[in-house]
Amino acid sequence: MSDGKYVEQFKTVGELQEAIDKLIEEHRIAKKKDLGVMFRIVVPPNETTTYKEGSQGPYQLVHGDRIGDYTFDTTLEWVLPDQTAGLSFSKSFSHLKSTWKMLRKHAKGKNQSGPANVASWILESRKIPDGMAFVKDPKNNNHYFLAVVEKMHISKLVTYLRLISHAMATLKDLTN
Amino acid sequence: MLDFSGKDQKAQQVCLYYANQLRADSLIRIIECKAPVSSKEEALAISRFFWEMLEASADDRDNGVIILGEVDLQHWMERSMNIISGYLSSIGYEEEWEKICDEA
Numbered sequence: 001m002s003d004g005k006y007v008e009q010f011k012t013v014g015e016l017q018e019a020i021d022k023l024i025e026e027h028r029i030a031k032k033k034d035l036g037v038m039f040r041i042v043v044p045p046n047e048t049t050t051y052k053e054g055s056q057g058p059y060q061l062v063h064g065d066r067i068g069d070y071t072f073d074t075t076l077e078w079v080l081p082d083q084t085a086g087l088s089f090s091k092s093f094s095h096l097k098s099t100w101k102m103l104r105k106h107a108k109g110k111n112q113s114g115p116a117n118v119a120s121w122i123l124e125s126r127k128i129p130d131g132m133a134f135v136k137d138p139k140n141n142n143h144y145f146l147a148v149v150e151k152m153h154i155s156k157l158v159t160y161l162r163l164i165s166h167a168m169a170t171l172k173d174l175t176n
Numbered sequence: 177m178l179d180f181s182g183k184d185q186k187a188q189q190v191c192l193y194y195a196n197q198l199r200a201d202s203l204i205r206i207i208e209c210k211a212p213v214s215s216k217e218e219a220l221a222i223s224r225f226f227w228e229m230l231e232a233s234a235d236d237r238d239n240g241v242i243i244l245g246e247v248d249l250q251h252w253m254e255r256s257m258n259i260i261s262g263y264l265s266s267i268g269y270e271e272e273w274e275k276i277c278d279e280a
Binding site: 013068094099141 | 263
C-alpha cells in the first residue's frame with residue numbers, strides 16, 4: 001500500500017496552495033476537457049483510497065471500502081453502478097481547501113481535530129480502470145465521485161482502488 | 177436555489193435541525209428551498225451557518241448526541257458543504273464562500 005508515500009509536506013495553507021497550483025499548471029495544460037490531476041483529502045491512519053477499521057466513521061467496512069461510499073447489492077459481494085456514489089475527489093484548490101478544513105474539524109470530532117493529508121492523482125500515470133469513471137457531482141462543479149459505472153465484484157473494486165492508491169502521492173499536513 | 181433532491185434529502189433535514197438550534201431563522205426559507213440566496217449578505221450568512229453547523233455537529237458527536245437517528249453526521253456535513261458551496265459558486269458568490277471558509 002502507498003501509505004506513507006509522502007512526496008512533500010505543508011505547514012501553511014499558502015504552502016498547500018503553491019503545491020496544488022503547481023500540479024494543476026503542470027498537468028492540466030490547455031486541455032480544459034481533461035481533468036489531468038485530481039485531489040483527495042485523507043484523514044490518517046486511513047490510506048488514500050481505503051479505510052482502516054476503527055477510523056471509517058459510522059460505516060461498515062468491506063475489504064477497506066466503506067458501505068455508503070459505493071452502492072452494494074444485498075449480499076455485499078457486488079458493487080452496483082451508481083453515478084452519485086464513489087470516493088470523493090476535488091478538482092479545484094478552493095474545493096480541496098474547504099474539504100480539508102471540514103475534515104480537520106469534523107472527521108474525528110471536535111476534541112481530536114486535524115491533521116488531514118492531501119493526495120494527488122496524476123491521471124496520465126495510471127488511467128482510470130475499466131468500469132470506473134470520474135463523474136461530476138451535479139450539485140458542485142468542483143467535486144467528483146470516483147464512481148463504479150459497470151457492475152463489478154467487490155474484490156475487483158478493491159484491487160482497482162489499491163492500484164490507484166499506488167499511483168497517488170501524498171502531501172503531509174503539518175499545519176497546527 | 178439549494179438542491180437537496182434525491183439522496184440528499186437528509187442533508188436538508190440536518191441543516192434545518194441546526195438552523196433551529198443555532199437560531200438561524202432568516203435562513204430557514206433558503207434551506208427549505210423556498211427562496212434563493214439573493215444578496216451578498218445572504219451568501220455570507222449561509223456560508224457562516226455551514227461552518228457554525230459543522231462546529232456544533234462535531235461537538236454533538238463528541239458528546240454522543242444522536243441527531244435524526246445518527247451519532248456521526250460526517251456524510252451529511254460533506255453533502256451539505258458540496259451543495260451550499262456548489263450553489264453559491266454557480267450564482268456568483270464563490271468569493272463570499274471563500275472568505276468565510278478562510279475565517280473558519
